[in-house]
Amino acid sequence: MNNNSLVSIFDYSKEEIIEVLELASEFEKNPNQDLLKGQVVASLFFEPSTRTRLSFETAIQRLGGRIVGFSDASSSSVKKGESLKDTIKMVDNYCDLIVMRHPIEGSARYASEVAKVPVINAGDGANQHPTQTMLDLYTIYQTQGTLENLNITLVGDLKYGRTVHSLVMALSMFNPTFHFIAPKELEMPKGYKLYLEDKGIKYFEHTEMEGVIDNADILYMTRVQRERFADPLEYEKVKNVYILNNAMLDTTKDNLRILHPLPRVNEIAVDVDDNPKAYYFQQALNGVFARQAIICKSLNLKK
Amino acid sequence: MVKDKELQVRAIKNGTVIDHIPDNQLFKVIKVLGLQKIDNMITFGRGYESGKFGKKAIIKIADKFLEDEDINKLSMVAPAAKINIIKDFSVVEKKVVQVPDEVKGIVRCVNPMCITNHEAIPTKFKVVNKENISLKCHYCEKITDNENMRIVED
Numbered sequence: 001m002n003n004n005s006l007v008s009i010f011d012y013s014k015e016e017i018i019e020v021l022e023l024a025s026e027f028e029k030n031p032n033q034d035l036l037k038g039q040v041v042a043s044l045f046f047e048p049s050t051r052t053r054l055s056f057e058t059a060i061q062r063l064g065g066r067i068v069g070f071s072d073a074s075s076s077s078v079k080k081g082e083s084l085k086d087t088i089k090m091v092d093n094y095c096d097l098i099v100m101r102h103p104i105e106g107s108a109r110y111a112s113e114v115a116k117v118p119v120i121n122a123g124d125g126a127n128q129h130p131t132q133t134m135l136d137l138y139t140i141y142q143t144q145g146t147l148e149n150l151n152i153t154l155v156g157d158l159k160y161g162r163t164v165h166s167l168v169m170a171l172s173m174f175n176p177t178f179h180f181i182a183p184k185e186l187e188m189p190k191g192y193k194l195y196l197e198d199k200g201i202k203y204f205e206h207t208e209m210e211g212v213i214d215n216a217d218i219l220y221m222t223r224v225q226r227e228r229f230a231d232p233l234e235y236e237k238v239k240n241v242y243i244l245n246n247a248m249l250d251t252t253k254d255n256l257r258i259l260h261p262l263p264r265v266n267e268i269a270v271d272v273d274d275n276p277k278a279y280y281f282q283q284a285l286n287g288v289f290a291r292q293a294i295i296c297k298s299l300n301l302k303k
Numbered sequence: 304m305v306k307d308k309e310l311q312v313r314a315i316k317n318g319t320v321i322d323h324i325p326d327n328q329l330f331k332v333i334k335v336l337g338l339q340k341i342d343n344m345i346t347f348g349r350g351y352e353s354g355k356f357g358k359k360a361i362i363k364i365a366d367k368f369l370e371d372e373d374i375n376k377l378s379m380v381a382p383a384a385k386i387n388i389i390k391d392f393s394v395v396e397k398k399v400v401q402v403p404d405e406v407k408g409i410v411r412c413v414n415p416m417c418i419t420n421h422e423a424i425p426t427k428f429k430v431v432n433k434e435n436i437s438l439k440c441h442y443c444e445k446i447t448d449n450e451n452m453r454i455v456e457d
Contacts, residue, residue, distance in 0.1 A: 008444070083422050106418035106442025125416050127443055191446075 004298045005112035005119040008128040009166050014173045016297075017137065021147075023293035024138045024286070031289065035301045036065030042095040043069035044087075045122070046078060046102040051262065051284070052122050052131075056099050059291040068094060088114045097299060100124075118298040126162055132261060133166040135290035139283045140171075140218050143257040147171065151215050153179040156222035156242050156267060158188040163261045164222060168192055178203035179212055183238040185229055208241060214251045219244070221260045221280075223267050245269035249277055259283050313346055318365040320387040321377070326350060329360035331380040331454050335409055336373055343367050371398070378402040379409055379436065379452065402433040410438060413451040417443035426455065 005011065012020065027033075041060045045053050053071055060067055069091075070076045077087060084107055091098060092115040100108055101122040108121035108128070123129045141147050152171055158164050158180055168178065169192070178196070180188045180203060187205060196203050206212050213219055224242050229235040243266060244258065257279040260268060264280065272278050295301075324332050329349045332338075338345055344365040353359035368388055377384050377400045388396035406428045412419050419426045419442055428438035428447065438447045 084418070085422065085424075103416075104418050104421050105414060105416045105445070106440065109442045110418050110422075110424060125443070 004300065005108075005121075006130050006294055006298060007108045007112050007119065007121045007124075009130040009133045009170045011130070017134070017170065017173070020134060020290070020293045020297055021138050021141045023296060024134075024289040025142065027289040027292040028142075028286070031062045031292065033062075034064035035296060036060060036063035036299075039065045039096045039299070040094060041065050041067055041097045041099060041295070042091045043067050043071075044076075044091065044098060044100045044102075045069070045071045046073040046076070046100070046107075048072050049101050049123065052101060052287075055284070055287040056122060056131075056291050059288045059295060062288070063292055063295065065295075069099075084110065085114050092116055097295065120294060120298060126160070129162055129166060131287070131291055131294055132163050133170050134294060135283065135287040136163065136167050136220070136259065136261070137170055138290045139257070139259060139279065139286050142286065143279060144217055144255060147174040149175050150177070150217040151179065152176045152218045152220065153181065153213055153216035154188075154220045154222070155181040155209060155244075156224050157186045157228060158182040158222075159186040160225075160228055161222045164188075164220070165192060167220065169195070172196060172199055172201050176201065179206060179216065180204070181206045181209055181212055181242065183207060183224065183234070183241070185234060185238075186224065209244070209248065213248065213256075215253070216256055217253065219252075219256060219258045221258060221264070221267050223265055243267050243269060244272055246271040246275055249275055252277065313363070314392060315344075315346070315363045315365045315389055316392055317390050318343070318363060318367055319369045320389060321362045321364075321369075321381075322359070322385045322387065323353065324349075324360040324362065324381045324384050326358035326360050328380045329362070332360075332362065332377060332384075334454055335376050335380055336369070338362070338364065341367065369398075371401070374398055375401050375403045376406075376409055379406065380454070382436070402430055402436065404430055406430060406438055408455055410447060411453040411455050412440045412443060412445065413447040413453075414440065414443050414445040417445065419443075 043057060057067055088111045097117055098115055098119045099122050100111055100119060103125050105125035105127040108119060108124040112119040121128055121130055144150060154164055221244055226235045256277050258277055260280040262284055326349050347362040349360035351359050374386055382400050384400055386398040387394045408425050412426055417440055427441040431437045431439045436449050
């Protein structure tokens with residue numbers, strides 16, 4: 001197994017996270033560098049994900065690398081019944097790095113054990129999406145100047161939100177105070193709360209946004225989906241409770257920034273977009289810099 | 304001394320006795336240890352009265368001395384089993400089952416979306432709770448606990 005792979009956010013130590021964030025900030029200043037000249041990166045998207053794929057491909061292109069791969073399993077040998085192992089072993093021969101998104105959980109971990117080149121997990125089912133976490137951390141670092149001792153408020157679907165879980169786990173290394181705002185049906189699962197308690201990290205749970213967001217440094221919004229509710233009437237009751245609009249921001253801190261993993265539907269009202277605190281589009285752009293940093297670390301490329 | 308057991312299950316001269324297997328786990332123990340594949344003389348029985356544990360099963364394997372690694376596999380199916388190493392009809396060593404830190408094979412991952420349930424990959428788990436056996440899958444990171452534990456079919 002190649003130890004330069006990134007499959008789960010916990011593959012990085014706290015020091016490594018900081019190292020990658022510092023590298024990302026250098027790429028933000030200077031995103032076009034020929035560090036990947038002569039290198040081929042395989043972009044294997046076994047399920048479609050335009051946003052993540054384009055972000056990765058932009059990162060690679062701006063570093064002067066070339067890309068091979070596919071954006072959908074139906075256009076690959078997988079359709080002929082080829083196993084993941086065989087697909088990875090084949091691609092391993094052609095490239096210097098694999099970036100992979102796959103609907104089956106554990107697929108990236110397995111690929112990282114089969115391939116000789118490093119594997120970067122671009123999402124394995126409902127399991128990990130570490131590059132999203134890194135871009136979220138970079139955005140927080142960039143806007144707050146630090147990751148330490150922040151008030152991090154997360155809103156919406158905290159039960160099924162893969163990005164939320166990963167972000168909470170990663171930030172727990174930096175002495176945060178968490179505020180979780182969610183309907184009862186979608187509250188933060190017990191396992192994560194126990195983890196925080198074990199680490200002595202303070203968290204508070206709320207079912208409404210009113211009053212809670214005024215002390216936040218970071219407000220991380222996520223979508224509350226109808227499909228997640230066993231009882232559609234419950235969804236109807238709560239669907240408008242977790243919506244952020246511009247008026248709500250009047251009493252928030254100046255350094256507050258609003259993040260969202262996107263796509264957003266109605267949970268952030270359009271009138272928020274022009275507020276300087278709205279940061280979700282820059283967050284998406286940060287994805288390119290964060291991924292450039294991760295790629296360079298995986299390939300041991302020094303600047 | 305094994306006097307009352309000798310009335311029901313024949314003593315072995317040299318080998319391993321696994322006693323206090325929960326009655327309904329006998330065949331899982333056989334499967335976990337791969338006993339159906341070896342050539343040794345094996346005697347086993349079930350439905351014996353076991354006092355505080357209800358009914359129990361016993362396995363006696365002649366001329367095989369189970370290593371700790373194999374014994375610890377029993378932690379998934381018969382954690383309270385008692386192992387006696389027999390030489391010349393006498394018990395020369397008593398062993399207990401220790402829950403290992405890692406489990407390879409033996410148990411299926413409970414997650415239907417785990418890669419181990421889609422491709423020919425042996426399962427691998429980290430034991431995250433030794434009292435109430437909880438296994439964290441090395442691949443998909445989900446927890447398989449006692450309730451959901453299924454032994455891998457061969």
